[in-house]
Amino acid sequence: MVRGWDELQQWIKQQQELITLQRLLTPAATEWQLRQKPRSYLWYANPRLALLEQVLRSKTNNWLNQLESDFVQHSVNRRKQIVLTRWSLTGLAFMILLSTLLVIWHQLQRTWMQAYAARAENLLQVDPVAGMMLSIRTTGQNRANPFLGVLSPVQASLLNAMQLARESNHLQQTYTQGSASAVAIHPNGQIMASAGNTGQIYLWNLEGEWQGTWQGNGTLITSLDFSPDGSLLIGSGRGDGQPPVVQVWDRSGNLIQFAQAAAPLTAVAFNLDGSQFVTGYADGRIQRWDGQGNLVGNPLPPPASPITALALSLDGQIASGDDLGKIQLWDSQGQPISPPLQSQSAAERSPAIRSLSFSPDGQHLLSNSVSGAVFLWSRRPDAGWEGLPLGATQVSTIFSPVSHAVFRPDRSTLDRSTPDRSTIVSGGEDGTVRLWTLAGQPIGEPMLANNDQIRSVAVSPDQQTIVSGSEDGSIRLWSLRDDNIIRILSFQDALPQTLKSPIGKTALSRDGRMAAIGDADGMVYLWDTQGKLIGQPFRVSEQEVSILHFSETGNELIAGDSSSVRLWDRQGNPVSQPIRHAATLLSEATLSPDGERIISGDFNGNLALWDRQGNLITDSGNPALAERPQETVSSIAFNAQGKVAIGGTVLGRPTGSLCLLDLRATQPTLSLDTCHREASSVVAFSPDGETVAIGGTNGSIRLLNTRTQEWSPPFRGHQQPVTAIAFSPTGDGLTSGSRDGTIRFSNLQGEPIGQPLPSPPDVTGAVTSIAFSEDGRTLTVGNADRKVWLWQSNWRSWLQTACNRLRYHPVMRNPQTEINLGASQTCRSEVFSLPDRPPEPTP
Template structure:
């Protein structure tokens, strides 16, 4: 069994704060979720997650103009420069004012990026290709605002910057020091509320240059700078006066600034006095109770496709304004005309973004965990997702592994597609947190148990709650199990601790199985443990049972014989992590660690266990060995992640100092309401003073064995096998080389060449060997019978990938049919894995049929027109050679 699992997706949460940004092509959306970044592909409708994570929740995200790099900064001040396609961190640093970062923006050419630091902001050079001890080089530090800077914007030429602050002013800065005759920093004042955003108007297209990190030259060579930029170092130091080109003049630009009260000011340069003045003013405030929370400016450089009557024309701009009452507005600048308004949420819209063409609007609401992409011209949703408002308690896989169900503290049950990672239905029938989930054997319904004392059955065909099971006496249900036929349901309750066996008809089969002597007689057999039992799990074949107890032990029992098979001690494996209020060290606190959820692998050889710890463990049962240990999160804002607390933030009694337990982020507005003392559950978890504890509520293995999921306070973390490896050999020997494969093809040994190419598992070599296969049904059958079964899935995936654009449609379909005839039983063992390839082949065939049908219909219509036209009709004559 393979154990190369790594975090691949984060479900149950789509947006938790910060800003969302589009990629430069407008087809990808990046959304921060706690300390990770979730990537939404809006074309393929797939969500993924970048492999790396921050030490604290992410506050700001910025994408480079070429779309290859991603800048992220968290509330702890750690700034990462990551490579998007490779999913790795290239450079990192920590800012001096960690909790004062409000904006982060790349320059239009990608050579610089600017970041706010309380009342100051800094401009840094993008790291170069050469390896350096300090890759981030500070260009300049600016600062003269009287309060915190909340907005940054670059001029289209990339030579000037614009800042908006809470001191109600907007200031203009130059990237490089300029003579006073050329440029003087200006201050724009007049707003009556704090600034939310300030922008330069676009004067024309700007060439997006690759930063030095992407230069194709040799490592260590000096990067080439654009003509408008000065060299990195000069004899007089970084403050050398530099004269900008004429194209960077500010006289052709207009500045827009919008405040929290909804008033937008347009600023232009007065030709007579050469000073900035307010040229126009617009009011966007919808009501007295609502205020502006987020804004986004986008210039229109080309006509919008299929534009509506109110669509802006080229040369104008779009402004998106998000309000605190869940309403957003789309406005045309410079006229200020309303283009589109819509109410999309009951919470405030904390972030807005526009794609490259200006057709799609991204809206994020962190308080409700909502993320929307709205196409305003057609008034349709491109993406509409909402995660659980609170922690995820339970998770379950469908029998075929294609659907995943989650239940959370918000009393909701959500269904997710394992192929795309999107939620497609939400059930809200429960009135209390959902504690357990189970699918029926047919996979057509999912059952959920809740603290409201009910077990509800949800239909996956009509998406409705079709049956509700209750206990005779009101009680809180904690666990759930269903037999393979789906007729008998068993639920466990707390206070009193009893087990209830019910039928799908709703009548109790047993009045309750508890600890009383009379009720114990109803059990087949009982086994005592030295500590409280917390979790149980059956092996897939039903012959073995594993029990987790409070003392950190895992005990395996033989179901048929009723005796103990093996005992695994997991206390040392769970060791690590000190709580914020713990008065003892992390090693001493390991005695209280234990497992609360268990899951067997598909083959039953290994066991996945998680509980009150930051670690998840996979054990090999026969050898009693720990195979892999995964750390759930490195987010230090969670309780129990670090092993040692900061000595400067802990008093002499071992408890945190006053004000240090409120977390790293105190909010932008301040004055949030606090939860009741000692409360660990609330509607808005971000307003609590008690930190969330890193733990696992539930773990489940997929029936396919290729992934498993863990329910955590941050969401549902899915670990999958690495499938993007470029080189993954199968039964490789020294004789299998690309040259040897081509030699076998020249010799006519196509079957051997195909086997050797499969051992290499390189796509180009496989295609060469597949193209050399001789056509003919008999030849294909003989060839596929000689292939090893392990090569069949790889060949099927290869055919499905290249079928839509290959001219050899008939040959590939015949080869696929022969492959299914020969190795159909092997492919049927994992239908969830191979079904996407078969569906892709079906789509390609239907597309080809549609294209051919269009040509045939058009040709037939043209022939009929020619035959029926006046003067073009000719009589059909028969001669010895046929009709003419």
């Protein structure tokens, strides 16, 4: 009974609360209705709403009338709406905060990457290897942010590192003490030898792995050289106050013992092809031998002092050096050519000649003395010789003294049918390695090593690697290979002699996989990028080919001279009839991307539109360009949407026009939509067709947005007129070529990516055409020197080159610092784990 009483009291209390709630609810609902049901009168914030919602949902205890039910339902809905709005606002605020933080983080990342890239650029000037490693690590860090893209400063540091940091390996003679006083590379290009103060020979492969030690007689070795067939290693040197000594090792490292002679052997020299060699002795005698070891002629008359060095040219000239610093030249018959040459004062300490070497053409001679003086001797027209210390014509505050030098022979000129293009490699007292011309002029920038004097340098048989030995015992390998160049094609050299004539025009297909060469006889030759002729040459004119362009697909060409052009297929069959301007000569003609229309321009600024059969559709009537009849149509470019950019220049003046027209109409006209007073020697559309790039006669580049007609600020591209320009396939960068033969990469903000790239060696003349491969990794460049070459053109290729160059370097193999660890990880993930790049497909 007591429990029943408690339940009764609880029920009475609940009923009283419900009666109270109804007394509050009814007038509130009535007022809400009377006031046209405004949201502000709802109970969305009333604590009793939860109980009323239970009553509303109840199927057995719902005492609400219709008005009260509507009031409660609207209150519940309003509460849900407010809660949802609050959550939405909270979420929005969170997203704004997150976005702000992401933008700040993104900007910080960009700032850090730019700072690291700038630091790498600065480091390249003092420690190129460290600069390259920092550039590689920065690229890896940049890659870790997929939303950032590889920034232009990061790409620039990578490109500059690839050009400046030439050191590919660094070895230390830990097996010996003292300097690396002599180095040499085996003719197979796989093994190198070094020698130090103990007279031992240390062998290495080019990956820096020690291969063994050969024992000598304990005499300091100052010069090493392999015989041309690699069967012998000759070392020469001397102890303090002792005469020079020659030691010879066989392939197995055994020291060869010579038969007792009247005087000790003090010098040995082979000519470049190994067909002859000469030996010198302590009594001053010189003997000549053929390649089989047979004596040739009688010994040469001995000078007054022991022979310390010899050199033998291909034509049989002999140069001998002695203890007094004198050099005697002999002809192939053993007769003295001229009075002895004196490389330095006989009073100087250690004037003895350490080594001698002839250039391949025999017109130049290098002499290295024990004291470190290096002289370059050149034959005068009167058959005499004159010499100066290498680098003596340069300012001494810029170039430190050279301590050792050798020729880097161009073996393609050994038959003397072409001028000798050999160069000189030197090591300096400041630890730098430098290249020189045969005239003694420096080539490019020095390669930095350390502050210790370089005692010896040697060049690999393929001329692409230098080995240097330093006072501190370190041995460095330097890459002379221009890894940025994939291939150089000289189409003129590939032609049969009967077909050769001066080249008139070069054109590239859009994907860079084909080149068309037009010559002065009106012939056109098609080539692939492997240097193979495609089909048979065909004639397009009786005069010099001055207009030549591929179609968008590469299956057809516009070709001809200034009097007429035609559309041709790749087999040389004419597709259109001849296209001519009645009053003046043609300056340019281009085919539309769909291959249906041709626009031609002339030297008076007139334009004409033709169908693909060569039928005239319309012409401009009067000169269309702004400068009127003085202006020449210099360049024409289509985009995929049917817009055309016309570039014009005025001969001899830095003026001209860029004009736009639209050919999308059913009945197109040559009424120019817009003309800008901008001299435009070359024009190109971006891949999306929204931007036009123009190259000016003053070397500058500008971009025009074709929708807004807004110009970018001009940015300096080159020192001379821009002669070719192209956007990258992704449209985020462009490449330009100049009359001076240089190539420059830039982003669309005008920021240069690295320094301008010069033309490859032995390539001269203006850049005439540029084309990217479809993946953007290869740039094909044609020039006025009858050559086409392929460049690596994006950061992925540059990163691969940088990583591969340092693949065997201790900083990559055994990284010890945070920077080196990061660079090593980047190379392992981005380069070393990837297969070699496949060859370019053949069209």
